[in-house]
Amino acid sequence: GAVVSQHPSWVICKSGTSVKIECRSLDFQATTMFWYRQFPKQSLMLMATSNEGSKATYEQGVEKDKFLINHASLTLSTLTVTSAHPEDSSFYICSARASTGFNQPQHFGDGTRLSIL
């Protein structure tokens, strides 16, 4: 149980386009989802926390207008990289947690590799 699905797993696009990444909790309702970014050979860096039905909370240094997060339902959160540029190329990973309490662990998706040409 507790499966998190991310789509797409890999996307290549031209500079200036916007890319949407989906994160779905398949067998549980996720009131909280997290978006991470991972550079090659580096650790995961938390970008933002999204709670269902409310605005996402962004970490310091993360541009809200650049990385749009929507968490409109209990099973889906989306991350849209707007007007993507080569420096946005990275591995993006989402995780989901079943409740707002801290006892619930985070379950991770497989990640999305984004390559901007």
Place this chain on the structure above:
Amino acid sequence: AQRVTQPEKLLSVFKGAPVELKCNYSYSGSPELFWYVQYSRQRLQLLLRHISRESIKGFTADLNKGETSFHLKKPFAQEEDSAMYYCALGDSASKIIFGSGTRLSIRP
């Protein structure tokens, strides 16, 4: 400031040898510590958490508040333990902060 430090980028040990992956943290409150593992071509998954005080796949980790450490240990390494291991800290806002990770390589 909240911080998780994993001093070793790579740890290589022989099969059957003991393993210790180091993790130190910096946090002003009462921390929640985790170890996550990522096997080759697989997603990140929770290995263990300090509040559970359980042993998973032979791994244990004890929270030492005096030394602000949460080292991961296993008495006898197995080849299937080769993976990337991340120590992580959960804060009061329920965010998780990851260390830089240690790649564990078990030699036959």
